[in-house]
Amino acid sequence: MYLQHFGLTEPPFAITPDPRFVFLSERHRDALAHLSYGISQGGGGGFVQLTGEVGTGKTTLCRLLLEQLPENTRVALVLNPRVSPEELLETVCEELGIDTTGRRGRIKPLVDALNTYLLDAYAQGLRIVLIIDEAQNLSFEALEQVRLLTNLETSTQKLLQIILIGQPELRGMLARENLRQLAQRITARFHLTPLSAPETGAYLRHRFAIAGGTHMPFSPDAVQRIHARTGGIPRLINVVAERALLAGYVHERTTIDAPLVERAADEALDTTRRASSSASRRWFSPPRLAAVAAVAVVATGVGVWIGSAVEGSAPTAQARTTEVQPAGQPVAPGPISAAAAPPTSPTPPAAGTLAAALARTNGDESAAWAELVRLWQLPGGEVAQARVRACDPVPVPGLHCARGVTTLEAIAAIDRPAVLRLQAPRGPASVLLLGLDGDRVRLWLDGGPVAVPRGELAPVWSGNYTMLWSAPQLASLPLPAQGDGPAVDWLRARLGHAGPPVFDTAMRSALKDYQRRHGLVPDGVPGPATRSMLATADAGPQLQRTE
The missing domain is CATH 1.10.8.60 (Helicase, Ruva Protein; domain 3)
Structure with a gap:
């Protein structure tokens, strides 16, 4: 009526x-592109994580994603994750059409059948994706079983891409110490906001x-x-x-x-x-x-919504992974002085609310970049700052820039200050991560240091970072299957590789092992994030403890 x-x-x-x-906002298009990349291009066999508050459209977004799958994709969709590891494997097999007769209730036969299916699919050029909705309801045992599924691989390729969709509690779960192995394998994260x-x-x-x-x-x-x-x-x-x-x-x-x-x-x-x-x-x-x-x-009730955005955010069509090689040409404004880190920043005020600090920001993002340039003692003033902000691959000789999406744990392992891209009430904001521990993070925000509870960072940070690192000998690291030289010698020493000083299959395998241990994409390629982690012992500023 x-x-x-x-x-x-x-x-x-x-x-x-x-x-x-369907209502597609800019932020929501970004999320859809994020998930689509996880399926079409893959994240090195790692996890893609999508979180959001109840009612923000995560499940509906998943349905839209399923309607846009490439033809060579097969999907196992788990809608009820409150199951045992055995039941979870049975559900995955049933979704993929794998016969579970005589295997039900037994993990090894189910995994063997799944592995056979994945190898056959790989030979046919198919991509297999596992999507788990309401993933915050997974038990620890089921989550551990999901992690073990990423071990199904060939010598060069992971066979299963996994997408976890859940409420914000999922992020808290994955931050637990006993789930750190799974958290380190998350190669892309996205959080839907109201x-x-x-x-x-x-x-x-x-x-x-x-x-x-x-x-x-x-x-x-x-x-x-x-x-x-x-x-x-x-x-x-x-x-x-x-x-x-x-x-x-x-x-x-x-x-x-x-x-x-x-x-x-x-x-x-x-x-x-x-x-x-x-x-x-x-x-x-x-x-x-x-x-x-x-x-x-x-x-009366709930209608379909599929748009979640933050005012001022821009759509992103490109993939965002842990390692991204930025575009640009090397520049040479002058020699870099990286002998010792400059004096530490003033002691920050007592821990407060990050949202309140972001609400006070005046929208000038230059402060974080200027502080990063100061910490590295770069010559060139505003010119150097502009090159760093653009993430030129070599902003000054001997210094490199890496930009992408990662986790706090990965940044802590690299142990370098990083500019984080946050979503503030007035729009995007850039802050400099100065230090962190188990409880708090120390940020350079709007011209000054501030310490805030670590849990307050996750809702406003989707993992975007920019980082500088010093490794002069890596600038011309050869990437062919065979190669030698000073850069390879450096890599061999960093890996502790006992083989010959040649970038061959054995050294590439050692590099993959290193990448797995440190939560990086195990592709055997010394990309920006891998090289920056390898270079943690080189000169330059390091993260500070927040105490």
Whole structure:
């Protein structure tokens, strides 16, 4: 009945997962590109992690991803991870069409059958992907079994790509000491965030127009109230917006204002208040109550949403992995002085809230880059800062730059300051990681040091980093199967390799072992992240303890 009142042809916030209602924001396109890369290009056989609050559209995003799979991809989708390791393996095999007769309940026969299937698929040029939704519900034993599946490989290629999708609790789980081996294998991370206020309005307009509406019924103040009451969570936006439309029909209004949204939110979001509030009883007048009851039963609730963005974020079409070789040409502004690290920064204030510190930032991102240049004692002033900010491969002779997506654990292992890209209330912000320990991180933020609880970094950091490292002899490291020279001698010494000083199959195998132990992509290629970790003993500033 309210559909005719607002000139609609169908409910705009219905629960049916209709692809026509998909709302792709910039942030959400970034997440979709992130997952698509994990399937089409792969992450070296590691894990791809997607997290987000309840109602931000993770599962719906997964469904959209499945509709866009390359033809050579086979997917095992696990929707109920509350199972034992044996049951998990059975589910994976069943999803891939593997016969489990006589193997059920026994891990080794199931793994053997899966390995045979993966080898056959590899020979046919197929990519096999395991997607686990609601991964925060996996037990420790099941997570460990999932990790062991990444050991299924040929001499040159991992056979299974794994995508973990879950609530923010998943990040906390993977930060545990007993799961560090799995966490180190995560090669790409992405965190979905709620909608901003402008995006909430765009989301409402999009769904209303798709449902046949010709004018936006929600006033600007109403949109602001919907965003404030729901926190930008799309599922809650659907609930409140649907109830507000019902209220508008009851009161014969074609425009939904802020007071009406307030009462709708009280009715929809606070069930205790709804059960006892006399105001709620007065809201629906008796003559209209019976008329809208049936509509409320079939129309109230959660609609499909597939857009999560942070205001000011830009879409990313390229892959983001632990190791990324940036583009650019070497420059030579002058010799580098890397004898000793400069004096430490002033003692930061007591640990506070990162969100509050980001809210105070004035949007000038140059402070973090200037501090990184100062720590490395680079000549050239603003010119050097510009080259570092652009991540030229060799910003000055003897110094290299690496940029990509990684974890705090990996940065701690490399032990170098790194510029982290965060999402602040006013848009993207660059901060310099100065130090970290088990409880806190020390950041150079907006011109000064600040120490904050380590757990506050994860919600605003998706793993993007830029780092400098000093390794003069690696600048011309040969990558062919055979090669020798000073750079190979350096690599051999760093790896502790007992073989001949030639970059051959044996040394490449030793490099792969090193990469596995340090949570890097085990591709046998000394890329930027690998070389920076190998160079941790060279001159240059190191991370400080936060005490």
